[in-house]
Amino acid sequence: MKIGMIGLGRMGKNMADRLRTGGHQVVGYDISPESGRDVDSLQALVDSLEAPRAIWVMVPAGKPIESTLDQLGDLLDRGDLVIDGGNTRFTQDQAHAKALGAKGIGLVDVGTSNGIWGRENGYALMVGGSDEDVARIQPILDTLKPEGEFGLVHAGGTGAGHYAKMVHNGIEYGMMQSLAEGYAVLEASDLIQEPDEVVQSWRKGSVIQSWLLDLLAKSLQEDPHLAHIAGKAEETGETKWMIGDALELGVPTPAITSALYARQSSQIQDPMTMKAVSALRNAFGGHPIVKE
Template sequence: MQIGMIGLGRMGGNMASRLKEDGHSIVGFDRAAQSGRDVDSLEALVGALSAPRTIWVMLPAGAPTDLTIKALSSLLDNGDVIIDGGNTHYSDDIRHAKELEPFDIHFMDVGVSGGVWGKERGYALMVGGSKEDYRHCLPIYESLKPSGEDGLVLAGGVGAGHFAKMVHNGIEYAMMQGLGEGYATMKHSGLIENPGEVVASWRHGTVIESWLLDLLARALEKDPGLESMPPVADESGEARWMAQVALELGVPVPATAAALFARQSSRGGSDDALKVVSALRAQFGGHVTKD
């Protein structure tokens, strides 16, 4: 297929390369001149594509994606398709589809997992949209997903793809937190001589073997003790969205919430809270915290 790719960063650029390698024709646009782009404007991108056009938007969620889709609505024709593969909130997908409907521009949302390894391994794709649009874009999805494996699903209508990715990332947060807590417990136990070797041994024959465990073992082999890693982990938003939605649905998600709060605490937000706790303990119990 012929595909317009907007956003040629680490994810978009790698995805464009994987599509090219599988025989697709890619016209790439990025604001950065050094990105390897093929055209230097949205107008030029649309002009370089044959109708009906298929354009994949791979930009940060929020204003960059909103503004781009709005601009495309005045440039594209009836029957063209926009695919949002970024980490957009699912409610924004529903809004985008409604805004594009009067122009008869089709819209799909795709939750993408695979990170920087996706170019080689393939990407897990969670798609939201109509069955007709899914069939039309299937050659794209087949090229991006892992070769000869599952990893592709039509999750439901518009919004379902990013909703599924939101839940996926919430699970990911909890799994990563569990691995981190297990490693820290072994490191401070005084009994485990080499926590990295123990982690590596878990990669085979245990019920927790996973790609995340493989990556942790790889990191520990490269940097025993993880001395070069700062004790800070940012959160990209999806786990927070999941916790908020789960609260509205009445679904308890304590593991996801705990992992989310741990990341927020790592950024120093808990310092003042701990000062209050220490002050109160001193006031009611005479407890003095020592450095």
């Protein structure tokens, strides 16, 4: 299948590479000339694809995605399809779908997870949109997902993919915070001689064994006691959105809310827990860390 890819950053470039390895033809565009792009403008990207076109967009939420979709709305033809693989708020998906739909252009939203590991191992894909539009890009989704039964879900209509990813990221916050707090207690205890070795021991046979635990252990091997990482971890908008929607739904989320507050507090403090969270964010997603 031939597809356009807008945004060749940490995620977009790896996704394009996985698609090419899987036999698809990808035409890539990025605003940066150093990105390895195939074309140097959105117009050139559209011109390089035969109708009906499919274009996957991997740019940040907010102004970048708004601007990109506005431009695509003017450049694309009826029957074309846009896939938003970023972290757009689900309510905005619905507004985007309405605006594009008025021009006969479809929209599929795809929540995407697995960061820098996805190129080799595949991405968890949470998809929102009509059955017809999702079916059109099924070969692309099948190539991007991990091998095996799981890793791909058509979660519902427009906005459902990003809603599922929003909840996913909230859960991620809570899980990382629990691991980080546990490690901080080990570090503070006079009874524990080697807290890094304790974490290593939990990787097999333990109820809490997990990929995140493996990543924490790997980070501790590379930087014992996380001595060179500052205890600051940024927060993303998605967990705020999830907590807000949970309040509207009457669903308590105390663990996830506490994890969000901890990240906010890390901007004015420097606790061990945030050293561990920062290390985990870098390990699974390539997010930058502040060095000490």
